[in-house]
Structure formats: structure tokens, C-alpha cells
Amino acid sequence: MDIYEIRKHNLVKLIGSQRKGSCAERWAMAPAHLSQILSDKTAKNLGDDVARRIEEIEGLPRGWFDSIPREDVITNTDLNGFEPASEPALSAADLVKQMLAKSGKGIPEETRQRLLAAAAEPDAKEEAGDTAIVKADFIRPGLVGDEVWIAHYDVRGAMGGGEVTHEFPEMLQDVRVSPKHLRELGVEFKEHYHLKLVTGWGQSMAPTIKNRDPLIVDVSIREFAGDGIYYFSWGGHEYIKRLQIADEEYFEMISDNPKHKDRMIRREETYIQARVLLVWNAHLV
Template sequence: MSKKKELSPELKAECEAAKALFVSKKNALGLTQASLAEAADISAAAVAMYLNGTNPLNPKFAAVLSRLLDVPVEKFSKRLAKEISGLTSGGEGSADAGLSAAELVRQMLTKQGKGLSEESRRRLLAAAESDDSTEIKYYQPGQVGDEVWIAHYDVRAAMGGGQIPHEYPEMLQDIRVSPKHLRDLGVTFKEHFHLKMITGWGQSMAPTIKDRDPLLVDITIREFTGDGIYLFSHDDMLYVKRLQKKGKDRFKMISDNKHHDIEEIRVDDTHILARVLYVWNGQPV
């Protein structure tokens, strides 16, 4: 795997300015990196990568940070302030002003989307049309009778050597399930809107989890709650593995595939993002 390219001095300076503002105001506002991650709908690891200058700031994260800290975006990034202004207003006198999200995406695809596959174009347009019709609630998907919608995120959690996580998950599709049926299957959770779907990749957790099996996770579990299978990041890689505590400062990272060795990792270097509750192949976890 090639080494991640270092940010330019300008982009790094934006990250440093954002981090300085966050550090200076977080105590007074009662903020943490975890609460910032929650508000931005990204992982705690992704927040750390922004604030530490590993990934460049983007408009979505900048807008959330600005709102939570009650500071204008230009306080840490004039570049993004200008970009966000253009996105929201279309610019003074612009022909884009007042267009819906779907219309803007159609224009973008016409001008710049020639290299995209038809499936990618369809998904982008579908997401934009969804934004026009209803605000997507991260924590509270809509309920239909006894069935509820559970968001399915394109987060490839590697059941092997690990994968670099996306800057933020892209919503692909939802599934509709009955909370009562889930509980009848033995799935334990407090609220249905704590649940999300992800996809595992690789063979190291077979036979419990096979390559590309959908996984039901509880995103409110952000710390070790006992032996089990977790979604977590370590060394900027994303994993789905069993974790067991070894002493106070180490985890055993365990693969169900016995051809893979048990590894030991430091608790301080491990960021738990969710706990796996159910594998959509009927396998208990």
C-alpha cells in the first residue's frame, strides 16, 4: 500500500486553525471529538484525521464545525468559506441560484460526470432528489407500521488486513425491517435508530462472517463492552474483528478464520465505532 500523500502547507494550516479553535472552545461548549463526529455523521477516526492534518477539510465538515463552535468558516478556511457560499447561494446573479439539489447535480453531471459509471450517476441523482423531498435524519429513520428503515452505509470494514476508511460514509440504500422480528432473532438494542448496516470484506472472519455479508451494527456503542465483534479503526485502518481485553492497555484482535493469527493492539490506538449485533446470513455473533 502506497504511503498517503502529505497535505500542502495551505491545507495543513486550515486543519491546524480548525483544531486550535476546537481546542480553545470545546470545554466551554461541552464538545468532544466523539460529539463532533456524531454531529458530522462521520467516525471519530475521521475527525482525528481532519484535525491532525491527515485529510483536508471539506465543506461538509467545515459547516458542522462552524455551527458547533459558533464561528464563521473563514476563521479557519477562507477557501471553504468561499466554496460553501457558492454552493448555498450559487453566487450573486448566478443562474444556479435557487436551483434544487437535484437540478444542481444534473448540471454537475452534464459538465463533469462523463467519467462516472451509469450506476454512480444514478446514485448521486437519487441522493440529491431525496435531499429535495425530505431531510435525512441520521438518528431517526422513518417508521412504517411495525417496520423501520435502517440506513445501509458504504463502509467497507475489512475482515483481514484492514482498509483505509472513507472520509465519511456514503449512504447507498436503506433496508426495512421489523424491530420485533430483530428482537425475536435475539438482537439486543435500545432504539431502532441506533442501528446501521455495513458490509464486511474479506475472509478472515469466516465462517461467522463471509465476504460481503451485510452486518447490523449499533453505532452508539463506542467503547469496549465485553468480548464480541466490533467495527473499529486502528492505525488509520478499518476492521471488523473480535476483541478481547488483555490487561488494562491491550486488546486481542481475533479472526474466526483459524488460518489468521491473533494480534495484540493497544487500547489507546483503537477507536471503537460500533458493535456488530447480527450478520445478515443468520449467523449468531
């Protein structure tokens, strides 16, 4: 499930048996907008701003819409048609006994007893609470309040001559990350839902950013906030470049690749969309 499917799941659960019209009115939404989000026939998604507004109105914690509660993770449809086992699983010793009964006629009695003893040992340790037994939890949905989804915006920023926003194939779609780990890496941000993925395109920012590297950006930063790498619009195209203030009228647009020339661009014609916080490099090894 991507971030929007998760939000739709939680939205349906939140509405429950309430009238959609009254919910839309309480959330300051047009009823048609809410219907489009809930419909399976439209591609309307529950965006960040609306999700945060509903959370605030309903007294829910920030980011509530962005993760599925553990009790909702496994359903019969998640098991590809297989029903959960109605009886407890057999122990290792029981499984060995069944195996020996079916195909162990030629096994010497001494060997038979050793197999049974070896199979019974893990069961005894588990009953005694031995910490050597590790149970894997393959359905773990993530640490509540820590692991969050970052949406991948279907745009690319040029690290060269400029790109017009359009659809193109991506290596990564929406990803799930730990905000705590991001902060440990030195990534500074206020709210996780301001973080998005975009893609760099071109060679002008190499070796810092390679062609088609996914980038984590903060879309809440819409103005120059000090020297750094920004995703911005200029002259009708999208760029990912370093920006520095040259004077009161101009930015200096800087390429890390020395083969590409830096240039001066008017500040009033530059529209910052986000600041680049982290390069998601895929280095070949």
C-alpha cells in the same frame, strides 16, 4: 424510495407553508443547511441526529421521519402515468358475460350457464362477508411504528489486513426491517435509528462472517461493551474483528478463521465505531 428520500418527503410536508428560515431557527439549524437538504441539486441528507432533534422539538414520535403515512403512498405519479379507475371494477360474473357476448357463440347453453354460475359464486361470497375471500393489499407501507428503514453506510470493514473507507458495489442498499422481529431473533438495541448496515470484507472472520456479508451494527456503541465483534478503526484502517481485553493497555484482536493470527493492539489507539449485532448471511442452497 430510500430512507433519505422518505425523510425529505416528510420534511417538505412538515414545513408546508412555513418560512424555511423560521423553521431552521426553531430546529437549531443553519438556514443554508436546511436549504441544501431541500434542494434537488445537492446530495445533503437529513441525518439521524437532526431528524431525532426535529421530532423532539415538534412533539412527533421517534422515527416519524423514517416512514411514509399510508395516505401518501399512492399518487398519480406512482401509477406510471395511469389514472385511478373512475368507475367501480366489474364483478367476475359481469366479466364472464362480456366474454360470452364477444366470443361465446359456439358454447352450448348448458356450459354457458355453468360458467355464469361459477363466476357469480365468488361475488355472492364477498357480498356475504365470507372469510374465504382474501383481498391482497399490494400497497401496504408496513406496520406503523414497527417496520423501519436501516441505512446502508458506504463503508466496509476488513476481516483481514484492514481497509480504507471508499465506495464499492453493494448487494443490499437501505433495507426495511421489523424491530420486533429483530428482537425476537435476539438482537438487542435501544433505538432502531442507531442500526446501520456495513459490509465485511475478507476471510479472517469465516465461517462466522463471510466475505462481503452485510452486517447490522449499532453505531451508538462507541466504547468496548464486553467481548464481541466490533467495527473499529486502528492504524488508519477499518476492521471487523472480535475484541477482548488483554490487560490495561491492550485489546486482543481475534479472527474466527484459524488461518489468521490474532494480535495485540493498544486500547488507546483503537477507535470503536459500532458493535456488530447480526450477520446478514446469504447462504447458497
